[in-house]
Amino acid sequence: MLTKDESPLTKGYQPVVWNFKLLAHDMLGGFGGMGEGMSVQIAPDGRRIVWLAHESAPKNFTAVDVSDPRKPKVVCQTDLPHANMRSNSLETAGDLMAVAYQTSKKDLQPAGFELFDISKPENPKSISFFDCSGPHSRGVHQLWFCDGEFVHCASGSRDFVPTNPNDDQFYRCVDVRNPSKPVEIGRWWMPGTRQGDNVMPPPRHPIDKGYRAHNTNVYPQRGDRCYLAYIDGGMFVLDISDKANPKKISHWTNSPPYTGFMHTVVPLFDRGLMLVTDESTENNAKDWPKLIWILDARDETNLVPIATCPMPDHRVYAQAGRFGAHNIHENVPLPTAWQSDQIVLGTFFNGGLRAYDISNPYQPKEVGIFMPPPPAGAPAGTIQINDVFVDERAIVYAVDRHVGGLYILEMDF
Amino acid sequence: MLELFPSREAGPFGRRLKRERGARIPVTVVTGFLGAGKTTLIRRFLASPEGQGTAVIVNEFGAVGIDDALVRDAAEETILLGNGCLCCITRTDLQLALRRLLIDRERGVVPNFARVVIETSGLADPAPILQTFSTDRALGGEFHIDVMLAVADAVNGGATLKNAAEARKQVILADRLIVSKSDLAAAGLDSLTRYLQKLNPRAGIDVAVGGALNPERFIAPATAERSGFIAEAEHSDGISSFALHWREPIEWTGFARAMETLIALRGPELLRVKGILNVAGCRGPVVVQYVQHLAHPPAELQSWPDQNRDSRVVFITRNIPEAQIRDLFAAVERLVSHGA
Numbered sequence: 001m002l003t004k005d006e007s008p009l010t011k012g013y014q015p016v017v018w019n020f021k022l023l024a025h026d027m028l029g030g031f032g033g034m035g036e037g038m039s040v041q042i043a044p045d046g047r048r049i050v051w052l053a054h055e056s057a058p059k060n061f062t063a064v065d066v067s068d069p070r071k072p073k074v075v076c077q078t079d080l081p082h083a084n085m086r087s088n089s090l091e092t093a094g095d096l097m098a099v100a101y102q103t104s105k106k107d108l109q110p111a112g113f114e115l116f117d118i119s120k121p122e123n124p125k126s127i128s129f130f131d132c133s134g135p136h137s138r139g140v141h142q143l144w145f146c147d148g149e150f151v152h153c154a155s156g157s158r159d160f161v162p163t164n165p166n167d168d169q170f171y172r173c174v175d176v177r178n179p180s181k182p183v184e185i186g187r188w189w190m191p192g193t194r195q196g197d198n199v200m201p202p203p204r205h206p207i208d209k210g211y212r213a214h215n216t217n218v219y220p221q222r223g224d225r226c227y228l229a230y231i232d233g234g235m236f237v238l239d240i241s242d243k244a245n246p247k248k249i250s251h252w253t254n255s256p257p258y259t260g261f262m263h264t265v266v267p268l269f270d271r272g273l274m275l276v277t278d279e280s281t282e283n284n285a286k287d288w289p290k291l292i293w294i295l296d297a298r299d300e301t302n303l304v305p306i307a308t309c310p311m312p313d314h315r316v317y318a319q320a321g322r323f324g325a326h327n328i329h330e331n332v333p334l335p336t337a338w339q340s341d342q343i344v345l346g347t348f349f350n351g352g353l354r355a356y357d358i359s360n361p362y363q364p365k366e367v368g369i370f371m372p373p374p375p376a377g378a379p380a381g382t383i384q385i386n387d388v389f390v391d392e393r394a395i396v397y398a399v400d401r402h403v404g405g406l407y408i409l410e411m412d413f
Numbered sequence: 414m415l416e417l418f419p420s421r422e423a424g425p426f427g428r429r430l431k432r433e434r435g436a437r438i439p440v441t442v443v444t445g446f447l448g449a450g451k452t453t454l455i456r457r458f459l460a461s462p463e464g465q466g467t468a469v470i471v472n473e474f475g476a477v478g479i480d481d482a483l484v485r486d487a488a489e490e491t492i493l494l495g496n497g498c499l500c501c502i503t504r505t506d507l508q509l510a511l512r513r514l515l516i517d518r519e520r521g522v523v524p525n526f527a528r529v530v531i532e533t534s535g536l537a538d539p540a541p542i543l544q545t546f547s548t549d550r551a552l553g554g555e556f557h558i559d560v561m562l563a564v565a566d567a568v569n570g571g572a573t574l575k576n577a578a579e580a581r582k583q584v585i586l587a588d589r590l591i592v593s594k595s596d597l598a599a600a601g602l603d604s605l606t607r608y609l610q611k612l613n614p615r616a617g618i619d620v621a622v623g624g625a626l627n628p629e630r631f632i633a634p635a636t637a638e639r640s641g642f643i644a645e646a647e648h649s650d651g652i653s654s655f656a657l658h659w660r661e662p663i664e665w666t667g668f669a670r671a672m673e674t675l676i677a678l679r680g681p682e683l684l685r686v687k688g689i690l691n692v693a694g695c696r697g698p699v700v701v702q703y704v705q706h707l708a709h710p711p712a713e714l715q716s717w718p719d720q721n722r723d724s725r726v727v728f729i730t731r732n733i734p735e736a737q738i739r740d741l742f743a744a745v746e747r748l749v750s751h752g753a
Contacts, residue, residue, distance in 0.1 A: 014521070014524070014525065016525045018525065018527060019436050268420075270419065270420055270421055270422075271418040271419060271420050272417070272418055273418055296417075296418075298417070312519070313519075313520070313521070316521055340422060341420050341422055342420060342422050342423055342428045343428075357428055357436065359420070359423055359427045359428040361418050365436075366436075367435070367436030368436065411431070412431065413430075413431060413435055413436035
C-alpha cells in the first residue's frame, strides 16, 4: 500500500516526452500566452511563417519564421488597442490573414474580425475590419478562413438578441472576395437561442458555458457542409449549399451527462469518420472527462459515437490548471497543412500534447506524449498546452496557454 | 470490420510506420554467457545520457540476485526474475513483469520509462524471449525488440563458445555482437572476432572498452544493419543461416502461403526469420519476422532505408537445408500464380 506521499496521485505533474522530438522552444519574447489560432504561410520571399494568435491582451498576434524549425525567429509581434479584448483566433489563406476580435464585455469596440495583407510578414497591413459589435455582442471568438473567399465564424451581431446572455455567438458566413468590403451572406443559430424564436430556449447545463458557436469548419471535399461545434449545444452538420440559408442536417451531443463545451468537429472524409472534441474550461479537472470522440459518420444524418481517445488518470492531473481535451490538428485545407486520417494530435492543457493512432477507430491508441517541464513563470505550475498545428513537412507546432510560447516538434512514431 | 473505414493513407498492413517499432517501447535484449560482462555493459549504458528512463529486467539463474543489486542503483525500475532461466519456466514471468511495468507506469507508480533492457541469464535460449514479443496476444503490441545483443568476453569467450551450444545459439541469433574485456586479453581478440564472424556473419561486431560501449550501439535498431543480408553461414549444431532475395516485387499472398506452409511443417526449426519485402502494391518496404511458429504482424514502413528495392529475408534454421526452403517458395509461387 502506498503512503500518501508516495502516491502518484499526490506527486503531481511529471514531465514526459514519448515519441516526440523537441526541435525548438521559443518563449516569444516573454509574451508566450497563446490562443487557438495557428496558421502557416509561405511568404512571397519563400520564408515559412507560422502566425500565432494570443490568448489575451496585450498582444494581438505573433509571426515566427520557422523556415529552419530548429531556429525559430520572431519576425512580428503586434499589440491590441486595449486590454478589454482578445484575438484568440486567426487563419491565413495565401497572403491574407483574418484575425478574430472578441471583447471582454458586450457593446465594446473593436468586436469583429480584421483582414490583413501579410505579404510582408514584418509589416502586416490592415485591409478592412468587419464590425460585429452590439449591445448583446462580444464580437468574434473563432473564425475559419482557408479559401480566401469566405470567413466562417462564431460571432455576435448588433441585431441578435439572445434568449440567454451566454448564447451570444452563432454561425455567420462573411463574403470577403472583395477583402476591403466584407459582406455577411448567411447565418444560423440554434433554435431557441434568439429572442423571437418559435421554440423554447434550451435548458441550462450545471456548468453554463452557453449555447453558442465555436469551431465553424468547412472543407473543399464537402464545400456544401459546415461542421459546427456549438459548445453546450453539442455539434451540428449544416447544409450550406445555399450560404444564405444554412439548414441543419444532423445534431449530436454528449451532454448531459457530460459537461458540455463541444469545441471542434473534424470530418475524415475518406473514412466516413468524424472527430469531435470537448474543451476543458475548469481548473483541477472539475469538468472531467473532456475527451476526443470518434464518430461513425458514414451516414451524416445518424452520427454514432464509437470510441474516445484514451486519457490518463485525471486524478494525477487534477491539481493545477486545466486538464482535458481542447484543440486538435484540423487537417486545414491548405497546402501548408499536414493531412492525416490515421493520426490525431490533440492538446490537453496540463496533459500536454498527445498523439493517437486511429487506424482502428474502435481502438484509438496513444502513440506519443509531449508534456514538457513547466516553463519559467507558469502561473499554474504546469504547462497548459492549448493548440496544435502540423505543417505539410509533418513538423508539429504546439503552444502554451499561459507563458510557454511555441514548441516545435517532430513526430517519432 | 475495418474496411468499413478505408483510408488512402494506410496500406494493406495498416498505418505506414516511420520505423519498424512504430510507437512501441523499444527493448534491448542482452544475452551472453555467465561472466561475459553483461551487467557491466548495462550499468555503463544506464549511466549514459541515452540510458535515462530505462527499466531493467534481470533474469537470474538459480542463485541470489546479485546482478539485480548491481544495476538497481542506476535503473528507473528493476525487476528480478528469480525462478530460473527465461527460456524455460519463466517466460510467463517475463510477460507478467512487462505487463506490470506497463500498468505501474500508467498508474504513475514507476517513472515514465521509455526503454526496457532485458538481461538474460547466461544459459538462456534467446528464441523463447523473441517469441514473447512476437504477437499482439503476447507483448508485441506494446514492446518491440529493437536489438538483441550477444556479449562474448575476450578472455573466455572463445572457449565458452566452443564448449557450449547455448552460447553459440545466442551468438547465431543475435543482431549485434559485443566483445567485452578486450583490455584484459588483447591477444585473443582477433581470433574471437573471427570466430564470431564465422558463427554470425550478418551481425556487426562492437568492442566494449573497459565495459563501455557507445550507448548508441547499445540501442540502435537492428534494422540499421540489414546490409548483412547477403551473408550465409553453416554452423555447428545443425544450425544454418542464409538469405533469400527477390529482385521483382513479390505478391504477398504467395509469400504468406509459403511461410504458413513452412511454419506448419517445420515451425520448431525456424529459429528466426527476418526480412524486408518489396510487396506489390505497397509504397514502402514490408517488415516481416517469424520466430518458430509465431509470426509478427507485418508492418509497412513509410520509406526504404536505401536505394536497394530487393526483397531480402534471412533464415536461421535448424536442420532445414536452404534448398528445401527455396524449393518450397518456388512451388508455392507457381501454385499461386496459377490461381490455386
